[in-house]
Amino acid sequence: xxxxxQSLFLSVREGDSSVINCTYTDxxxxxxxxxxxxxxxxxxxLTYIFSNMDMKQDQRLTVLLNKKDKHLSLRIADxxxxxxxxxFCAETYGGATNKLIFGTGTLLAVQP
Amino acid sequence: xxxxxxxxxxxxxxxxxxxxxxCAQDMNHEYMSWYRQDPGMGLRLIHYSVGAGITDQGxxxxxxxxxxxxxxxxxxxxxxxxxxxxxxxxxxSSYSEYDSPEAFFGQGTRLTVV
Numbered sequence: 001x002x003x004x005x006q007s008l009f010l011s012v013r014e015g016d017s018s019v020i021n022c023t024y025t026d027x028x029x030x031x032x033x034x035x036x037x038x039x040x041x042x043x044x045x046l047t048y049i050f051s052n053m054d055m056k057q058d059q060r061l062t063v064l065l066n067k068k069d070k071h072l073s074l075r076i077a078d079x080x081x082x083x084x085x086x087x088f089c090a091e092t093y094g095g096a097t098n099k100l101i102f103g104t105g106t107l108l109a110v111q112p
Numbered sequence: 113x114x115x116x117x118x119x120x121x122x123x124x125x126x127x128x129x130x131x132x133x134x135c136a137q138d139m140n141h142e143y144m145s146w147y148r149q150d151p152g153m154g155l156r157l158i159h160y161s162v163g164a165g166i167t168d169q170g171x172x173x174x175x176x177x178x179x180x181x182x183x184x185x186x187x188x189x190x191x192x193x194x195x196x197x198x199x200x201x202x203x204x205s206s207y208s209e210y211d212s213p214e215a216f217f218g219q220g221t222r223l224t225v226v
Contacts, residue, residue, distance in 0.1 A: 004154070031213040042202065042219040043155075050213075088154060097206040097213050098143035098162065099170065102154035 006089055006103035013111050018076040020106045022089030025070060030095035032065065034074045035088040037105070043088065046074070076108075084110045114138050118203050118218035125193040125225045133188040133221050135203030141216075142208040144186040145170070146178065148199040149220075155202060161186055162208065193225045 004024045012018045024032065030051050035043040049056045049063045049072075056063045062075040076083055086105040093099040119134045137144065145160040147170075157170030159178040167178050175197060177189040186205075190197060200222050206215040 033215065035217075043217040045214055045216060048213055090155075092213070093157075096143075096160075097208075097215050098145045098160045098204070099157055100145075100147075100155070100204075100215060102147075102156075104152060104154045 004089055004091055004101050004103040006087075006106045008104065009107050009109070011109045011111060012079050014079060014081055016079055018074075018079045018083070018108055018110075020074045020076075020087050020089075020108065022072040022074075022103055023070055024072065024089070024091045024101075026091055026093060026101065027067075027070065028094055029091040031092045031097065032063075032072050033088075033090040033100070034061075034063065035090060037086045037088065039085075046087075079108075079110050081110045081112055084108055116203055116205050116216050116218035118201075118221050120221060121219065122222045123224070125190070125223065127193060127195060127225060129193050131190050131193065133190075133201055133203075133223070135186045135188065135218060136184050137186075137203075137205040137216075138184065139205060139216070140183060141205035142183070143206045143215075144180065145204045145215075146176070146186070146188045147202045147204065148172065149202060150199050158188065158201075190223075193223075195225045197223065198225045199223060 033048040034046045060077045089103040090100040146158040147155040161167045161180040203218045
């Protein structure tokens, strides 16, 4: 079946850049998403990228998509302690935005 | 706009009890979905809907029912709660348009079955 994989944990120092990686398997995915979840909270949509794009930048966030390798990354510039959270990568299953396949999440810990 | 609203936020059930988790959205989204989040497993799709009157099963539908009588509401029913259904449940909604792919989530319902 379809699968999305992420590393479990990333630790960075405040002010450094963070790069969170994700690999996916569904080559028909139309959109790929990054969500942020703070403790006890819901999922906040950070950004998304259309599958025919290579890169998308949104303020401190840069998303890179390598469709050949099915690899997606999220770079957070000038990481702050408020960025500490779990980050989920998700892909659309067959292009449908109501059927998302999620990774297991990457816990980002930002050290002051 | 309130976005996606889920009630209740917390619930404790006894094994065998039934209950309905409520989800409402005020963005006129055609698509709605229910997911469950378990430790170390990300979110998994339970049921989804493409519009009023139309629902379908996701990856883990057993033990759950849904209906979509209006565009705004998409309740999830647990027929006979089991400890394996202890989880955090998230409702999501999105447009069906190709150029509006944002999927928005509610704050979640934390369910414990004892």
